[in-house]
Amino acid sequence: MSKLSSSYKLKPGKVNRMRYVTHLSCTLCGRTYAPDFKYLTCPTCGETGILDIHYDYEGLKTIITKAYFKNNEDHSIWRYIPLMSVKGIETDSTLKVGWTPLYRGKNLEKILGIKTLTFKDEGVNPTGSLKDRASVVATIKAMEGGHTTLACASTGNAASSLAGNASKLGLKSVIFVPKRAPRGKLTQLLAYGADVISVQGDYKEAFKLSRDAINHYGWYNRNAAINPHMVEGKKTVAYEIIEQLNFNPPDWIVVSVGDGCTIGGVYKGLHDFHALGLIEHIPRILGVQSEGCAPFYKAWTTGKPLKETEENTLADSIAVGIPRNPVKAMRAVDYSNGAWITVTDDAIIKAIKTLGSTEGLFCEPAAAAAYAGLEAALDQAIIDKDSHVSVILTGNGLKDPDTIGKAIKGPVKLDNDLDALINHIESTHD
Secondary structure (H helix, E strand, C coil): CCCCCCCCCCCCCCCCCCCCEEEEEECCCCCEECCCCCCCECCCCHHHCEEEEEECHHHHCCCCCHHHHHCCCCCCHHHHHHHCCCCCCCHHHCCCCCCCCEEECHHHHHHHCCCEEEEEEHHHCCCCECCHHHHHHHHHHHHHCCCCEEEEECCCHHHHHHHHHHHHCCCEEEEEEECCCCHHHHHHHHHCCCEEEEECCCHHHHHHHHHHHHHHHCCEECCCCCCHHHHHHHCHHHHHHHHHCCCCCCCEEEEECCCCHHHHHHHHHHHHHHHCCCCCCCCEEEEEEECCECHHHHHHHHCCCCCCCCCCCCCHHHCCCCCCCHHHHHHHHHHCCCEEEEECHHHHHHHHHHHHHHHCCCECHHHHHHHHHHHHHHHCCCCCCCCEEEEEECEEHHHCHHHHCCCCCCCCCCCCCHHHHHHHHHHHCC
16 A cells, blocks of 8 residues: 555645645654745754655646656656656756666576566666756756755765756756765766865765755755655656556565665655556565665664664765665655665675676666665565566766776786687687
8 A cells, every 4th residue: 555645735825836746744743844845854853854745646647647658758857747846947958867778687587587677777867877866856946946056965976966967057066975985976076067075084974064064055955865855856766667667567676775865765756656546556675785884774674763883885875874864765665565685795796797797787886786685685585586676776887996896807918919819719718
């Protein structure tokens, strides 16, 4: 049964600028706020009072039908704009985000013995990751509010994504990254012209400094963990999976998890389509974390409140010891009757090579973690092999070439000598 439904109605005469957004509500205390509420979190609960955005599904049913998608020629994130919390200004000027390919993993189906396997390749978004879905929304929301500068803390992908999408619209970005941010992502940031602050500490320290700076300067806050509009961008990845499968949802969707925003967005997208009657059931969601940084997994398995953990993993994009969006992440798994699982860094490195060599998919460590999680879930009989599983690959391998170098061998070095080449080929090829 789909959750998050609401009977909230707009008061007579109340102007809803985003048309189908009815209200916002706090995930902790349940207080409700108007669609144009200016704060990003609940004033009563503070920074932990993450907000949900609610929609008039009955009204949306009059326009959001399967025919709507069939006749929609906008193959980007903006094809879903009636289901998003933006007014629509300047959306024709953004980078082309979304409508990424969904590949059938036929080679790995045979290897794993699984019925159906599909991969959602988010690495082909403009800046190379799923984070573009949130960042492009952030730029539009910033412009709606009259902001010219946006800021966020990030282990890398959200940062480069924000910088690229902001530059396209002539906006400035200030990015706070932890000391460990990968070289590839830092290079992207600088190329996009961002003001990059390398905080000499972990993600927690980068987040704190970004928060203080945003409060001081009044910049638009793109930090996805506390900005509810970012989830509304990320949820479109679930819309696309369902639409690309002709509205026949998979049994499971697998996604790696850091702050919790992406997995929360996946559930929100599935919930929306279920509430609209476009799908009959919500797929189960498997949240994957690294063993070295698994606060969600530990909370789920122990039944205890989420606690801060260390960030000991090479998968920097999911190295978040203090997730800022715990409620949405935990309920994504609970409401979908899903599960949490952890994988080792060695399994992640192996998955990078497996995806590249069998399916031609080049993934960064956090993206490969999702596939490693699928393998582990099959081994542990969490996922039945007679299932259709969709794995979301969140980022491109070029994001972190240093780490990926651990998964592959270097080139064979030979002189300009045909006999030497023949000897090599015949000794190494079947």
